[in-house]
Structures are given as C-alpha cells and as structure tokens.
Amino acid sequence: MVTKLKSRDNLKYLILVILICICSTVLLSRYGSFYEAGEKAQKEKADSMENVISDMGDGLAIGNCILDNEISGGREQSELLEEYGMSQFNLLKKYMEYGAFDRNGESLLKSTSDSVATRLLSDSDSIYGIRVAYTYDADGELSDIEVSGSRLTPEEEYEAEQSFLADVRFMEDAYGIELSGGQSMTLIYGMSAANVESYAENFYEDQRSGDMVIWYSGLSRSVNCMMLLLAVAAALLPTLLRTEEYKGKIFRVPFEGVILILIAIFGWSADWLYYPANILCRTVDGTLVHMIRPFRQMAEIGINLAMWSGIFLILCWAGACLCGIFTRKRAYWKEQTLTSMLIRWKNQHELHMGKDFVSLVKGIMKRLKKLVRKQYDALTHIDFRDKTHKAILRIVIVNFVILVVVELVSLMCGFEFYALVIYSIVLFLILRKFFRDVQRKYQMLLHATNELAEGNLDVVIEGDAGVFMPIQKELCRIQQGFKKAVDEEVKNERMKTELVTNVSHDLRTPLTAIITYTDLLKNETDPEKQKEYIEVLERKSFRLKVLIEDLFEISKAASKSVKMNYMQVDLVGLIRQVELENDSKIQDAKLEFRWKLPDHKVIMWLDSEKTYRIFENLIVNITKYAMAQTRVYIEMKEFSDKVSISMKNVSATELDFDVNEITDRFVRGDSSRNTEGSGLGLAIAKSFIELQHGTLQITTEADLFKAEIVLPRLSEGQTGQTEV
Structure with missing residues (x-):
C-alpha cells in the first residue's frame, strides 16, 4: 500500500x-x-507609408529646432546635443536632403549646396519620395505644412500634414521645442523613394528581433x-x-x-x-x-x-x-x-500593541469612511434646481482620484487590464447601490403620489428622498394645498347650508308678519288698529326690501359681476354725508361719535356708490351692536400710497365670534338673531373694499370691536378691472 x-x-x-x-x-x-x-509584420510596417510618416514626425520637429539654431547661432551645438541627445533626426539626416530658405527662396544654411537647394525648391513630385515643407513666421510660429512626394497618394499627403502638425504641437507643449523667431523661413526636407525604403528597413530592423515576434506572431x-x-x-x-x-x-x-x-x-x-x-x-x-x-x-x-x-x-x-x-x-x-497569519498574530499580540497606534489607525479608517460616505451622500442629494457645476466637479474629482489609484496599482504591478477590470467591478457596485437608492426613493414618492391621487390626503410623505428632495417638498405643499382646498370646500358647503337656513329664516320672518297683518287688516274695522297694522306692514315690507337688496348685492359680488364706476371722491365729505343721513339711528342708539378726520379734502379714485355703501354698512352695524351711552371713534389717516379708516366701538354683548368668519355671509354678532339684521352688512362691505383693491381687517380685544379699512391711492384712470 x-x-x-x-x-x-x-x-x-x-x-x-x-x-x-x-x-x-x-x-x-x-x-x-x-x-x-515577425518578418512579415516588419515588412508590412516598412512598406506602410503611414507607419513611416508616423515615426518621422518627432524627428523632424526636433530637426526644425536644430536647423533654426544653426541659422541663428543662439546656442552651442554641445548644449543641443545634451538636451536632445542622439535624436531620431540624426538618423533622418543620413537619408534626407534638407535646407532653410527665406521668403525670396534664398538659402539660409551654408551647408546646403545650390543643387540641393534647387531640388528642394522644385515643385516636381518625381524628385523625392517624401518632401516636407514647414513654414514659420517672424515670431517663430508654424503657419503652414506642405507634404508631397511620389510615394504618397493625395489622401496620404493630407494625413501626413495632420500627423506632422500634431507632432510639432506635441513637442512644443511637452518639451518646449520651438523656434527662436526673428525672420520668416521655410524648412524643407526631401527623401528619395529609394531612401524611403532603406530608412524603413533599417528603422524596423532592430524591432524584428523582439517586439515584432511578441506582438505579431x-x-x-x-x-x-x-x-x-x-x-x-x-x-x-x-x-x-x-x-x-x-x-x-x-x-x-x-x-x-x-x-x-x-x-x-x-x-x-x-x-x-x-x-x-x-x-x-x-x-x-x-x-x-x-x-x-x-x-x-x-x-x-x-x-x-x-x-x-x-x-x-x-x-x-x-x-x-x-x-x-x-x-x-x-x-x-x-x-x-x-x-490568516496576520489575524492570528493580531489576536495573540493585541494586548502588547500600542494603544495610540491602534487608535490612530481606527481614527484614520473612521475619517476615511466618513469622507467616502459624505461624498456619496452629496452625490445622492444633488439639487437640480441649483447650478450643478459643483456636483459635476465632485464627480470628476472622485473619478480622477480612483483612476489615479488604478494607474498607480497598474504601474506597480504591471497588470493594466486587471486593474481596469477591478475598476469596472467597483464602478458597477457603486452605480448599482446608487441606482437602487434612487429607485427606492422614487418608489416612495410614487407611492405618496398615488395615495394623493386616490384621495388619501393624510398619507405621510417623509424620509430621505435624495435627489428627489425638492419634489418631495413640492408634494408636501400640494398635500397641504389640497387639504386647505378640501377644508375650504367643507366650509363653503357648511356656509351654503347655513345660507339656506338663514335666508329661509330671515325671509320668512317679515313675510309671515306681512301675511298675518294682512289677514288682520281684512277683518279690522277700527281705524286706529288699521293704521297700526299698516305701519307694521310698511315696516316689514321695508325690512323685506332691504334684505332682498342685500341678497342681490352679495350675490353679484360673489359671482364677480359687479360693475365699478370709478371717479374722484372726497372721502372726508363722503363719510360726513353717511353720518348726516344716519344721524337719527345714531341718536336712537344713544352713541357719542368722536371724529378724527383731516381738515382738508382727501380725494381718491374710487366708486362713490360702493364706497358710500361700505361706510353706511359699518356705521349702521355700530348702531345695532354698540353699547348705549358709549363713545365711537372714527379716525382717518393719510399715507403716501394709501388711506386708512378705523372705526372702534364697545360691544353691547360679549364678542365670542371668530373674527375670521364675521365677514362671511349671514354671520351675525348675536347668534340669537335678536337684532334686525341680515348678517350681510360686513360681507358686502368686505366685497366692495376688495373690488377696489383694499382690505378690511376686523380685530377684537375684550369687548372692543375695531374695523380697519385700507384703500390704496389709485392714479386717475387706474381702475384695475372695471367689471370683476
């Protein structure tokens, strides 16, 4: 075994x-x-004029500087050799004829023979396989490049000009290679067709042994x-x-x-x-x-x-x-x-490690996590209502930092492809997290929007909405607006119900009295009684007439069909006229009016009839609800752009109503409806004031009732809307 x-x-x-x-x-x-x-690839490169031209560009750009220095004599040859070394131009010179010429075609280089100068200045394409002419102005700036030759097609000539121009610009920007200037000149290089082939073969000969075999075999x-x-x-x-x-x-x-x-x-x-x-x-x-x-x-x-x-x-x-x-x-x-070895060592020696070092490492990691989280949160909370320059710059900087890290890793380890794969994976994970966050926040807002559309105005719209935060705020505003509109509609429905009830009551009361006294009058034979009944009928008829007129006025104001007739009106005279015509009511109410009006005329551009009705309704309202044997204060103040009229009185009953609702239709100060009134006086006054672009504000303090009218000074002819 x-x-x-x-x-x-x-x-x-x-x-x-x-x-x-x-x-x-x-x-x-x-x-x-x-x-x-490898040999085949080398031959193809040597035969390709595109490759030959691409390899010549840098050498010719350096050659321009060397020839310019030879003409001007500004720098020592040893200094140029130290700066540029054995550049490719040294190889090109062996295969090229070259010269420098002024505007008149005179040679500027002593080393250029007359025969070479004649060939270089010739326009014939048959002399050279490649001919390149650089034209510089007196400031040393390149103004033109012309490429021609028997080995080049028109398309290759154009591409060569673009390639040589790019090489000159690159050498200027990267290495500061530029001409000294002082005079206009044209630098011309010519390479015969045979030399083009020889140059290409020799230039790629050393690459065949290594690079060509590696990359092309x-x-x-x-x-x-x-x-x-x-x-x-x-x-x-x-x-x-x-x-x-x-x-x-x-x-x-x-x-x-x-x-x-x-x-x-x-x-x-x-x-x-x-x-x-x-x-x-x-x-x-x-x-x-x-x-x-x-x-x-x-x-x-x-x-x-x-x-x-x-x-x-x-x-x-x-x-x-x-x-x-x-x-x-x-x-x-x-x-x-x-x-695993490091983890085991850490577990065995953690007690012996310096606490300061551990805390330092933890602090650095904590700050790094905080920085990354801060940048991520900033990207997920972009406000598209503002300029996005900072957000774009932040994204570019973060991406630049990541690319720098990737480049450093690739340079140290030499695996550019794998570094790009890792970068792509990390980018995918970040973008996946980002889009999942955006999708979750979008679904949250979409759910809230659907709930609002279904009529659920109490849906909770909260949470971090990220880039949708402005939309979330607008949805909250829409929600509040809908709630306010619904509350207003409920209030209007309640007012309509109360309106029907109040109108029925207020119309039925005088109408019932008229019917009753009419029946009594038919059967009454006593002249005194008849006279008494007629007076009651007259009073109730007048009461019914006033109520119907008020209903007509408030309905016109509510339907926006009141026609305004503007003219010059003296407010002081108008309010005095209202006082005079209602003097009997004031006396009957046992009120003492204190007037604080300007001694001069206050001319305003108003509707006199509507303004008279405003003052009349307010003063009549005072005579009905003010406490007897008290003073009433009426004051008028002038400003540059408006006039303010305030009326203050002490109420006979406790002021337990809502000042925001007292100007609504059929709302009365006495809820028991003991006084004669329709509840439309303040509503009509408020409507007429607003039609003239003014405001009516009601305030109370204990038993003190105050009405303040503010009318703007309109220039003559400025009426806003004549028919509202």
Missing part, C-alpha cells in the same frame, strides 16, 4: 516533467512560424496559454491522483505571495518575453552560438529547451503552492495565507 502511494506521488512529478518537455518542444518546433510572422498568446495550463495542472494533480501535496518548504509560500508572482508573470509577460523572443530570432538566424553546424544546432536546442523549461518550471512551482486550495480546502485558507 505504501509502495502504491509512493508511486502515485512520483507520478505527479513525472507528469509535470512530461508536460514541461512537451510545451518546450512545441514552442521550439514553431520557431520558424514565429520568425516568419502569437508567441505571447501561446506562452501564456502554456503557462496557465502547467500552473493549473500542478495545482490539480494531487487532487486528481489522490496523493499528498508537494513536499518541501518551497511549496509552503503564502497564497498572497504566489498570486503576486503570477500577476507579475502574466502582467509583465510582454516585457520579459522580449529576451526569449530575441533568443528565438537569433536561433533562427544562426547567430546564437558560434560553433560548427552539428554542435551549434545541439547547443541551440539545449539552450532553448533549458530556457523554456525554466520558465515553465516557475509556473509549475506556483501551481504546486496553490494545490492546498483543492486538497485542504478551508484549512488551506487558515494555514497558508498571510491574512
């Missing part, structure tokens, strides 16, 4: 060795195809797949073969360390594969080792197999370190991870 287990244990090592040999051999057998694919993809296969196989073999884990401390590296190594291997594969790719190219070229042919081939095979076996062996080791995930399962995470 022990022998069987031992043989299985050795079997997993044998399988890994076989897999490593197979993968290395497969790669070695494909060297020719990898090399050919499929080498990187093949190596990554094989490495992944070997790592997974090493991790699963103990479980599949039901053997023990790999023995040795080398296979007890913590999970986090192995993952970091794997991330570095796969993330930086394009960088470290450059060296195996160069060995691949030199193997195919026969330049890897310098030996006679039979021994050279054996040495090359041995070197390449050893190289790939070493690389694959590292991946097998990484997979072997992770095999405990499948064999020990939960125990692996407790025993072979740095996180």
